Amino acid sequence: MDKVRVVFVCTGNTCRSPMAEVILKNKNNKIEAKSAGVFAANGAPASRQVEILLEEKNVPFTHTAKMLDRNLAEWGDLLLTMTSSHKALVLRDFPGMSHKVYTLKEYAATENEKKYDEYQEKAAEIEMKRAAFLHDITKLDTEEQAEKRQQFETEMRKELSELQTLEQALPSMDISDPFGGTIEQYRTTYSEIEEAIERMIERLDREELEG
Incomplete structure (x- = not known):
């Protein structure tokens, strides 16, 4: 090798x-x-x-x-x-x-530090959801866009709160x-x-x- x-x-x-x-x-x-x-x-x-x-x-x-x-x-x-x-x-x-x-x-x-992987996975998941949302919303009319944006922001608040909790537990x-x-x-x-x-x-x- x-x-x-x-x-x-x-x-x-x-x-x-x-x-x-x-x-x-x-x-x-x-x-x-x-x-x-x-x-x-x-x-x-x-x-x-x-x-x-x-x-x-x-x-x-x-x-x-x-x-x-x-x-x-x-x-x-x-x-x-x-x-x-x-x-x-x-x-x-x-x-x-x-x-x-x-x-x-x-x-x-070490295994105790694998929390970093959990954080990275969650951050990647959020970015994928954002990208998909921005792609899909362009196909809607103005009124539908506003409604979907409000729904998405509500969902994201929960996701971002989870991400913040993971971040606070990260080792340096x-x-x-x-x-x-x-x-x-x-x-x-x-x-x-x-x-x-x-x-x-x-x-x-x-x-x-x-x-």
Whole structure:
């Protein structure tokens, strides 16, 4: 079986995604890892705090930032972003790759975090109903449109209330941003990323066994 190829994505490719890349490379040699940023300055160095942190851990590390481009996006079997906003930007720029774009925490979610899937399914269901309504209403005359719109808005209030309840129960799918913070904040983010990557590896191993 070919190695799985993962691209970690953050903002500037100087803090979170380089940490994710080096963590994965040091944990599993069956998975190839690269990293990039949605607003990276090509060639910029990693954050000094990241360098200090990895020196503390005796982890070899050299890095220069790179912007996520189509070649790199196509190279990856998975594009794992540090936050939901990074995910949205990747999907905006590469809409045809939605099947392989997740936040890192979303991809690594435990069973207790599957509430995220319930929320996504409900949100998709609401969007489909909206699209169908907007398509169908154009076939009606003005009076019928007003009546149908009122009925639809009544139904949507209930649907949106259910969606809001699901949203309030969601765990955060974002990795905290230590940029500009203390070395202790970088250590916290490192641990957060490491935990998610361990679960990500477990999922990939499980999926490989399942065939």
